[in-house]
Amino acid sequence: MLKILQISDIHLIRPGEMLFGSDPLARLEACIADVNRNHADADLVVFSGDLANDGLPEAYAALKERLPALLPPYRLMLGNHDHRANFLAAFPEILADSGFVQASVDIKGTRLILLDTLETGMVEGRLGGGRLEWLDARLGEAEGRPALVFTHHPPVDIHMPALDNCRLMDSQPLLGVLQKHGNVRHIFAGHVHRPVCGSWHGIPFSALRGTNHQSAPVFAGKHRVNLEPPAYAIILVSDGSVVVHYHDFLYSD
Numbered sequence: 102m103l104k105i106l107q108i109s110d111i112h113l114i115r116p117g118e119m120l121f122g123s124d125p126l127a128r129l130e131a132c133i134a135d136v137n138r139n140h141a142d143a144d145l146v147v148f149s150g151d152l153a154n155d156g157l158p159e160a161y162a163a164l165k166e167r168l169p170a171l172l173p174p175y176r177l178m179l180g181n182h183d184h185r186a187n188f189l190a191a192f193p194e195i196l197a198d199s200g201f202v203q204a205s206v207d208i209k210g211t212r213l214i215l216l217d218t219l220e221t222g223m224v225e226g227r228l229g230g231g232r233l234e235w236l237d238a239r240l241g242e243a244e245g246r247p248a249l250v251f252t253h254h255p256p257v258d259i260h261m262p263a264l265d266n267c268r269l270m271d272s273q274p275l276l277g278v279l280q281k282h283g284n285v286r287h288i289f290a291g292h293v294h295r296p297v298c299g300s301w302h303g304i305p306f307s308a309l310r311g312t313n314h315q316s317a318p319v320f321a322g323k324h325r326v327n328l329e330p331p332a333y334a335i336i337l338v339s340d341g342s343v344v345v346h347y348h349d350f351l352y353s354d
């Protein structure tokens with residue numbers, strides 16, 4: 102059994118400040134405490150982007166200070182709210198792959214591919230600059246083995262227009278690469294701050310709430326933030342199945 106945790110959209114700001122009436126750093130600390138209490142045996146924790154709300158060095162410094170408390174191993178991804186250079190300045194041990202914060206990790210026979218969909222200055226996501234080719238190569242190496250793709254921006258419309266307008270825009274070329282290899286079992290996204298799942302051309306996908314604030318379920322009109330409970334996802338992979346649990350960590354004990 103492979104156990105992965107997905108934590109997304111932590112949106113850190115300057116320590117002590119509030120964002121939408123909630124303290125994102127306190128939420129991260131509560132999330133880490135819950136993981137340590139309930140899922141210290143996880144094989145990996147994936148933070149799927151929007152680590153910082155404004156890409157501030159102080160936010161990355163606070164993250165760096167808190168992460169050693171997390172018991173399972175972890176990987177960090179970027180989202181549209183992040184600042185790649187500020188992030189890499191705080192985490193110089195993370196080597197940017199061709200200038201991007203992307204990674205391929207093999208655990209228990211499964212390949213996890215963590216994309217970098219941040220396009221500097223844009224809210225929408227992109228996979229240009231060699232990122233799609235990099236994905237193509239990583240999936241090719243995993244020929245015959247199951248692969249899981251983590252992406253901050255989902256490639257699919259979730260029928261909330263304000264979010265669909267800023268999803269991953271290179272979805273058609275991405276689909277071409279995924280279909281070419283045929284070994285991707287699930288796509289895990291962040292960005293939308295909503296618990297959503299479904300399939301995209303036969304490939305299952307899911308997204309989840311952030312740890313600080315959420316997207317109100319607005320299916321027409323402007324985006325609104327609300328304070329539905331924060332969550333992280335527990336992903337269990339075994340015997341040809343991928344199971345995703347959403348865990349409201351402030352209300353679970």
Ligand SMILES: [Fe+2]
Pocket residue numbers: 110112150151180182292293294311
């Ligand atoms: Fe976000």
